[in-house]
Amino acid sequence: MLRIHDLHSSYGLAEVLSGISMEVPDGTLVAVMGRNGMGKTTLCRSIMGLAPPVVSGGEIECNGTALGGLPAYRRAQLGIGYVPQGRHVFTSLNVVENLTVAARSEENGNEPWDLDRVWELFPRLAERKTHRAGQLSGGEQQMLAIARALMTNPGLLVMDEPSEGLAPVLVETLAERLHDLKSSALSILLVEQNLSLALRLADVVYVVENGGIVFHGTPAELDGSEEIKRRHLGVGV
Amino acid sequence: MSGREFVLHTLNGFSLGALLFLLSSGFQLIFGLMRIVNLAHGSFYLVGGYVGLTVLIAGGNFWMALVAAALAIGVTGLIVERTLLRRLRGQPMPEVLLTVGLSLIAADLSLARWGGDPILLPRPELLRGTVELGGVTYPVFRIGVFGLGLLVVGLMWLLHTRTRIGAIVRAGVDDREMVAALGINVEAIFTGAFTLGALLAGVAGVIGGVFLSLYPGADGEILLYGLVVVILGGLGSLPGAVVGSLLVGLIDAFGRAMVPSLSYFLLFAPMALILIFRPHGLFGKPD
Ligand SMILES: Nc1ncnc2c1ncn2[C@@H]1O[C@H](COP(=O)(O)OP(=O)(O)O)[C@@H](O)[C@H]1O
Numbered sequence: 022m023l024r025i026h027d028l029h030s031s032y033g034l035a036e037v038l039s040g041i042s043m044e045v046p047d048g049t050l051v052a053v054m055g056r057n058g059m060g061k062t063t064l065c066r067s068i069m070g071l072a073p074p075v076v077s078g079g080e081i082e083c084n085g086t087a088l089g090g091l092p093a094y095r096r097a098q099l100g101i102g103y104v105p106q107g108r109h110v111f112t113s114l115n116v117v118e119n120l121t122v123a124a125r126s127e128e129n130g131n132e133p134w135d136l137d138r139v140w141e142l143f144p145r146l147a148e149r150k151t152h153r154a155g156q157l158s159g160g161e162q163q164m165l166a167i168a169r170a171l172m173t174n175p176g177l178l179v180m181d182e183p184s185e186g187l188a189p190v191l192v193e194t195l196a197e198r199l200h201d202l203k204s205s206a207l208s209i210l211l212v213e214q215n216l217s218l219a220l221r222l223a224d225v226v227y228v229v230e231n232g233g234i235v236f237h238g239t240p241a242e243l244d245g246s247e248e249i250k251r252r253h254l255g256v257g258v
Numbered sequence: 259m260s261g262r263e264f265v266l267h268t269l270n271g272f273s274l275g276a277l278l279f280l281l282s283s284g285f286q287l288i289f290g291l292m293r294i295v296n297l298a299h300g301s302f303y304l305v306g307g308y309v310g311l312t313v314l315i316a317g318g319n320f321w322m323a324l325v326a327a328a329l330a331i332g333v334t335g336l337i338v339e340r341t342l343l344r345r346l347r348g349q350p351m352p353e354v355l356l357t358v359g360l361s362l363i364a365a366d367l368s369l370a371r372w373g374g375d376p377i378l379l380p381r382p383e384l385l386r387g388t389v390e391l392g393g394v395t396y397p398v399f400r401i402g403v404f405g406l407g408l409l410v411v412g413l414m415w416l417l418h419t420r421t422r423i424g425a426i427v428r429a430g431v432d433d434r435e436m437v438a439a440l441g442i443n444v445e446a447i448f449t450g451a452f453t454l455g456a457l458l459a460g461v462a463g464v465i466g467g468v469f470l471s472l473y474p475g476a477d478g479e480i481l482l483y484g485l486v487v488v489i490l491g492g493l494g495s496l497p498g499a500v501v502g503s504l505l506v507g508l509i510d511a512f513g514r515a516m517v518p519s520l521s522y523f524l525l526f527a528p529m530a531l532i533l534i535f536r537p538h539g540l541f542g543k544p545d
């Protein structure tokens with residue numbers, strides 16, 4: 022689905038990603054972990070073609086199409102759905118409008134998304150249909166941001182820290198919904214700082230540190246490596 | 259103030275407000291959506307008026323003048339956005355300087371072609387004469403301007419709230435990067451908004467030519483009013499543009515009549531207060 026090879030990205034003179042390579046195979050959920058400021062959001066923005074940062078080297082390929090140089094909207098049209106860190110819902114639009122603005126039909130073999138299917142996945146949003154997104158709680162906004170990306174009928178979902186700032190009970194709901202999505206043939210790149218969430222959902226985990234990959238393996242391998250968890254994820258310190 | 263005077267100033271305020279809405283709805287849309295302070299917007303207005311004048315001189319009627327100005331200035335806006343502004347996207351300072359440059363060029367060319375004397379465009383046949391309203395004898399033309407303002411408000415409101423394009427525009431005012439990340443070609447939306455804004459400014463120019471006259475400097479003056487409207491109403495908000503335009507129209511009408519020496523102060527004092535206490539305007543949202 023997604024292949025990244027030797028990606029370099031920088032803000033001005035500061036290179037933040039220095040040679041990242043990774044892969045999200047079809048239908049899998051790949052988690053990217055790492056502490057604050059390590060370049061996870063920079064990675065997501067580089068994939069989406071949002072500036073800054075500037076991508077100064079390397080290749081990103083989605084379904085065999087090289088993304089280099091394409092504007093963000095073309096990348097989205099190639100089937101990448103984006104759930105940004107901090108949600109970025111359209112606050113002055115209501116819930117339905119947030120979804121219909123995004124709606125786009127794509128023939129990618131997956132069951133198409135429409136409002137009814139969104140209400141089924143997130144019943145809470147159905148109750149808030151006509152509320153402005155700006156009035157929703159943080160958890161509801163997160164669900165809306167995910168639903169909005171789904172309405173573009175993506176083949177790949179890029180999610181940047183969806184559990185950030187959510188109460189534990191909402192993180193649990195989020196985990197269940199992500200589990201549902203995972204079983205629907207969607208490929209997912211999930212940036213997370215919540216270790217247990219990532220371990221539970223991921224097929225493969227990458228750990229980034231200072232713009233490079235320092236670990237790549239299964240959740241079980243990561244869970245077994247106290248060294249990686251302590252040094253790069255700050256667990257148990 | 260007598261009741262009759264009150265009615266008169268109110269009507270004046272409403273008709274000026276309608277003209278200001280035609281001008282500033284586009285100005286604030288461009289400001290809110292594209293974050294461009296288009297300082298050439300006043301030139302779109304003035305040159306639109308001169309295009310109308312050209313049509314009238316060539317023997318056309320008022321309505322032909324209106325349509326010609328709309329088309330000419332709309333196309334001008336389209337070209338300016340496509341060929342010039344697009345190259346400077348995301349660089350606020352060069353963008354503003356470019357629009358200043360364009361406004362200077364337009365002002366000089368207009369001066370060379372039309373000279374320095376104010377030119378008052380004739381009222382259209384259909385809207386000559388006066389009506390009795392609340393004890394005041396009032397020109398039909400100004401009532402017509404108010405009617406046109408209402409019509410455009412209504413159409414813009416439908417476009418804004420009832421169409422997908424309108425929802426995309428509102429989403430773009432909230433977060434244009436995210437609109438692009440959903441697969442929507444925001445550039446095309448920008449071009450459309452800029453063109454529509456220019457077109458409305460051209461229409462406003464012909465109408466302004468009838469009730470304020472055309473002269474060098476009218477571009478800057480009307481732009482100043484437009485800025486006050488945007489600051490009062492807030493960025494990218496249609497209700498803001500409506501209320502802002504009416505407020506400025508009414509303040510101007512009553513100010514000129516009651517305390518002529520302070521009319522500018524009356525206009526800018528509320529603007530300063532808004533800037534201090536509610537910088538995002540009455541209807542805009544904080545960033
Ligand atoms: N817009 C920006 N301009 C300059 N530096 C930035 C910008 N955004 C992020 N950075 C820097 O890039 C590094 C990586 O940031 P980011 O990708 O946001 O990390 P993460 O998402 O892993 O917390 C940090 O050192 C951060 O300070």
Ligand SMILES: [Mg+2]
Binds near residue numbers: 061062063106181182
């Ligand atoms: Mg981040």
